[in-house]
Amino acid sequence: MGETTKIVLAGEGGQGVQSVAGIIAEAANEEGRQALYIPNFGVEQRGGVSVAYVQISDSIIGSPKFQTGDIVVALSGRAVRRSSRYVGSNTTFIYDSGIEGVEGELPRNAGMILPIPAIETAKKDFHPRVFNIIIMGAVVGATGVIPLESAKEAVEKKLGYKFEKQPKLRELNFKAMERGVELVAEAAKYQPV
Amino acid sequence: MQKLFENEKKAFMTGNEVVAWAALAAKADIMYGYPITPQNEIMHYWTRLAPKFDKKFLQTEDELSAGFTTIGGVMAGRKAFTATAGPGNTLMQEPMSMAEMMRLPTVVVVQQRGGPSTATVIYSQQEVNMTALGGNGEGLRIVYSTSSHQELFDYTIKAFNTAWKYRFPTFVLGDGYQAKMRESLTLYEPESRGINLIEPEPYLGKAGVPGVDRPPAQFRNTFSMEEELYELLMGYVKDYEKIMPEVAEYQSSGVEDADLVIVGHGIVFRAIRAAVDTLRRRGLKVGYFRPVTLRPLSIPQIRELTAGVKKMLVVESAYGQLARLIKEVAYGGTAEMLTMYRPGVGITAEEVEAEAEKILK
Numbered sequence: 001m002g003e004t005t006k007i008v009l010a011g012e013g014g015q016g017v018q019s020v021a022g023i024i025a026e027a028a029n030e031e032g033r034q035a036l037y038i039p040n041f042g043v044e045q046r047g048g049v050s051v052a053y054v055q056i057s058d059s060i061i062g063s064p065k066f067q068t069g070d071i072v073v074a075l076s077g078r079a080v081r082r083s084s085r086y087v088g089s090n091t092t093f094i095y096d097s098g099i100e101g102v103e104g105e106l107p108r109n110a111g112m113i114l115p116i117p118a119i120e121t122a123k124k125d126f127h128p129r130v131f132n133i134i135i136m137g138a139v140v141g142a143t144g145v146i147p148l149e150s151a152k153e154a155v156e157k158k159l160g161y162k163f164e165k166q167p168k169l170r171e172l173n174f175k176a177m178e179r180g181v182e183l184v185a186e187a188a189k190y191q192p193v
Numbered sequence: 194m195q196k197l198f199e200n201e202k203k204a205f206m207t208g209n210e211v212v213a214w215a216a217l218a219a220k221a222d223i224m225y226g227y228p229i230t231p232q233n234e235i236m237h238y239w240t241r242l243a244p245k246f247d248k249k250f251l252q253t254e255d256e257l258s259a260g261f262t263t264i265g266g267v268m269a270g271r272k273a274f275t276a277t278a279g280p281g282n283t284l285m286q287e288p289m290s291m292a293e294m295m296r297l298p299t300v301v302v303v304q305q306r307g308g309p310s311t312a313t314v315i316y317s318q319q320e321v322n323m324t325a326l327g328g329n330g331e332g333l334r335i336v337y338s339t340s341s342h343q344e345l346f347d348y349t350i351k352a353f354n355t356a357w358k359y360r361f362p363t364f365v366l367g368d369g370y371q372a373k374m375r376e377s378l379t380l381y382e383p384e385s386r387g388i389n390l391i392e393p394e395p396y397l398g399k400a401g402v403p404g405v406d407r408p409p410a411q412f413r414n415t416f417s418m419e420e421e422l423y424e425l426l427m428g429y430v431k432d433y434e435k436i437m438p439e440v441a442e443y444q445s446s447g448v449e450d451a452d453l454v455i456v457g458h459g460i461v462f463r464a465i466r467a468a469v470d471t472l473r474r475r476g477l478k479v480g481y482f483r484p485v486t487l488r489p490l491s492i493p494q495i496r497e498l499t500a501g502v503k504k505m506l507v508v509e510s511a512y513g514q515l516a517r518l519i520k521e522v523a524y525g526g527t528a529e530m531l532t533m534y535r536p537g538v539g540i541t542a543e544e545v546e547a548e549a550e551k552i553l554k
Contacts, residue, residue: 022375025205025375026205026375029205029377034376034377035205035375035376035377036374036375036376037374037375037376038370038373038374038375039373041230041231041314041315041369041373060463060466060467061376061463062463062464062466062467062468062541062542063460063461063463063464063467063539063540063541063542064370064374064460064463064539065370065539065541066541066542066543067541067543067544068543
């Protein structure tokens with residue numbers, strides 16, 4: 001079995017982690033790779049932490065859920081706590097630097113911890129609605145599982161009908177995604193060695 | 194009817210959507226259903242697709258009714274099916290027991306959730322007892338346990354053919370993970386792969402005078418004499434035993450030289466296969482055996498296995514429901530039977546690997 005990239009996305013309902021996970025998996029599938037995406041669901045889906053599991057590989061994928069992610073992204077305080085169990089010594093843990101009071105709860109066993117100001121960037125430089133697209137850019141940047149261009153194509157496929165009506169939205173989304181890639185790269189630069 | 198796809202089509206979708214497409218590909222005529230998580234979207238997709246292909250749907254007031262109307266559909270000569278889960282599957286056993294008594298080719302798709310009772314809406318392999326052995330009666334039924342979206346598609350199509358060929362209630366046993374996850378598969382027109390779809394025929398209302406032009410249509414589920422029931426049932430049992438070798442399916446690998454054979458079904462098999470691959474690459478003599486049909490099981494192969502290998506490990510997201518079926522067949526074999534039970538929770542490749550290592554140490 002070849003290398004499988006395992007991604008966990010955790011956030012509050014409405015932050016769009018499920019659609020990001022779905023789009024990434026679909027983009028990988030379009031690239032001809034094996035992809036599997038499963039949302040957590042159940043009663044906690046309403047008002048609880050929303051978790052998405054994505055696996056991308058060149059060979060057959062095993063169980064839909066897994067114990068340790070290569071990339072774990074947490075977008076709220078509760079999501080940090082909930083997703084820490086998927087962190088191992090080779091995990092890159094990405095969280096939003098705007099989350100307050102989680103410093104002491106970050107999974108210190110992670111291979112790398114990258115705080116990124118995604119919420120703030122979305123609000124200030126773009127629009128709060130493209131927050132999840134910035135996160136998608138961050139995942140693409142951190143994993144390299146799919147080329148940025150395929151990620152854009154996948155978004156185009158999903159939102160193309162909206163872009164047709166408002167071409168400005170296309171630029172906004174694509175720029176936001178590029179910014180996500182940059183945020184991760186910048187955060188990685190400041191990693192203490 | 195218009196073609197579903199030009200022979201083949203790659204798709205990336207949820208398992209529930211796969212089932213709806215497969216039922217269409219199998220030329221099912223009607224679905225009867227009552228909503229329950231995690232299978233709801235089978236209904237949703239079917240109701241969205243059905244009108245385009247001149248198919249029907251009826252929502253009933255509960256699963257008892259969904260099962261009995263499926264029986265009605267079948268008796269009228271329609272390829273009818275339903276889908277359910279958990280407590281819905283419990284209710285479904287009453288009509289399916291009737292289908293067993295009357296030898297009706299009903300098709301039921303089950304997406305297992307946690308139990309007992311309402312429990313979780315998420316996932317388990319705890320509906321094996323119920324789906325394989327059913328309500329009152331002898332469990333004369335056929336159960337396919339799938340492990341991927343491709344299989345969900347393949348075996349849903351196959352279930353209709355199996356049901357109408359052998360006239361035993363037939364089940365496709367998935368689970369909440371398979372229902373909700375998305376992965377790729379190839380959709381196809383069965384005919385383009387040389388699969389002949391069996392035409393349904395009515396049980397009732399056939400042409401001609403009953404008793405003169407044709408045998409009378411008498412399908413009973415009530416008897417006043419013990420012997421009458423016995424005679425009929427023993428005929429069914431004989432039929433069932435005859436078709437067992439034809440119907441039973443399994444998949445195995447690396448069992449010939451194995452010190453340990455890991456046994457599991459459904460989605461858990463994926464974890465087992467991944468674990469066995471890793472352990473083999475590390476030089477450990479581990480193999481797997483996976484029953485595709487849980488009812489009937491591949492009896493000769495299981496007997497051979499349990500007579501030949503030293504240790505077997507049954508892994509399941511239930512507390513011994515698969516193990517009980519396997520052990521019954523394996524009785525008399527010399528293999529030591531070990532178990533890894535995780536009722537109602539998913540099992541990862543890493544966990545199976547760790548358990549196997551512990552055993553082989």
